[in-house]
Amino acid sequence: MAELFDCSDPEQRETGIASAVSAVKGGRLIVMPTDTVYGIGADAFDSDAVAALLAAKGRGRDMPVPVLVGSWHTITGLVYSVPQSAKELIRAFWPGALSLVVHQAPSLHWDLGDANGTVMVRMPLHPVAIELLREVGPMAVSSANISGRSAAVTAAQAREQLGDLVEVYLEAGPSEQQAASTIVDLTGAHPRVLRQGPVSLEAIATVLGVEQASLLTETD
Template identity: 75%
Template structure:
């Protein structure tokens, strides 16, 4: 049976984070608050757990699962190399609502879906999420909803959709942004905005000093 923990209560937060750690290390799924929307998460290096995450959402491998990290340093072991553009954006917007698509380290033994050698990384700005991530390491995390349905802005909304497929729900109150993160692809020759979100294209361009293309405006 799944459990819900009110992280506004210090004792429940401590118990909830401990329960979430145990669930993740046992290959189970948890729902956690972030600054954007609630996320459903698994140990990024547990292939069966990531497959269970995709199944819970009703999502195919063609939409690989992003990875959340609890510190800037964590990404060093996850990527082939950290582009200067990524470093600049991390300094400007992490922790926060910007996801970066970069080339992953080829030695990584994980399976996040059909990512074609890339990984989407983000460091969320939420104390409960950061506490959990620093305990368990990188997590595969997608929005806590059934694919095609609205993203959950509260833990209860997530539970209404995912129910007993998730072992632990961490309730951190309503999500602050209530909109999914901005996604910028840095894996190619130029930055490409894949999804609009709280961090604007103009803000990204201001940091990088170059024009940011959008997916719809790409040319061959």
């Protein structure tokens, strides 16, 4: 039976995070608040749990699950190398609503879907999410909704869609941004924005010292 914890209450927050940690480490699914929208999460290194996450959303392997991290430094263990552009964007926008697509470290034993050697990573700007991530390590996290339906901006909305497929729901009120993160692909010769969101094209172009138009253009 799914449990929902109100993280505005200190006692429920402590119990809820402990329950979420236990669930994730046990290969089960949880719903957590982030600064963008609520996320459905699993241990990134538990392929069965990630498969259950995709099944709960009704989502195929062709849409691999992003990874959330609890510190700036975690990314160095997940990627093949950290491009200078990634360092600049991380310094400017993490924790926050910016996701980066990078080449993953070849030594990693995980299965996030058909990611073709890449991984999308983000450090969320939310105290509950950060506390949880620092307890359990990198988590595979996707928006907490059934594929094709509106992303949940509260845990209660997520529970309406996902029900008992999720073991623990952490409620922390409405998400601040209520919009999915901006995505920048750093796997090609030049950075490219795949999805525009709370972090603006102008802000990214300024940090990278490039023209905005170049971020939207396919390059060889």
